[in-house]
Amino acid sequence: MANFTPISAAIGGALIGLSAVLLMLLNGRIAGITGVFAGLIDPLSTDRAWRATFVAGLIAAPLSAVLLGYTIPIPHMPTSFVTIAAAGLLVGFGTRLSNGCTSGHGICGIARLSPRSVTATAIFMVAAIVVVALTRHVIGG
């Protein structure tokens, strides 16, 4: 487990939790990126301002890290834009259909002990594990 980084993972996770708690204490909202993003881009949305600033905050985080001497990593992605676009479509449609993603279901939902969110998280984890097993060890392996 040479690539295991428990300390930075625990600090980062605690910050994510802090953000979720603050958003509820201040604005009374669930910190679910799916809902925030959808309500920002949906043509029918009437409640955009706080969603826009939340997303701006997300993007500002690595930019501010540059000031502290960090570099913004270029994410390693599949070479095929077709694969990337297909994955993006699945993530966008799927999270909207099930009303949440790793944050809304995986963190905020499980923290509320919602059986719906526990179920959703178990399903998307297993689906992702199966896909990674196939792409890394069956097709690409």
Place this chain on the structure above:
Amino acid sequence: MRALASLICGFIFGWGLFISGMILPDKVLDFLDIFAIPRGNWDPSLAVVMAAALAVTAAGYALARRRTPVFEAQNQWPTQTAIDGPLVVGSVAFGVGWGLVGLCPGPALVNLASLSPGVIVFVVAMAVGTIGHDFWYARNIAPDARTLAAAGAADG
């Protein structure tokens, strides 16, 4: 003030994803790769991120349940409880997409800071999938825009 509060929350959330390495698709895929467990190079970091986030959120939500929010009249706790077809099908679709690239919505948005073409393609596709769902939903399930807004307010 609501917008400023959520800017700060988004900023903290983004730092959490950045510090933990969860914006790196390879690190996420190294967690999802269970064949790495017997090989000894599995990366359990994502589980630690979730455990820490859950501990803080559960404790903080216990406090939030007893209060009204500072800048709103009341907390908007999710109301849906049904474990139904859309929840299952949507979760499968999301999991497949997540496993293909290693990006879920939060890290995808944070990674826009890199201006990487791959990330931009992913986020645009994610937006198309989201809006595509809403048009499909409005056309076939609930032509009433308020119903759609209510559905979107659930869960997160």
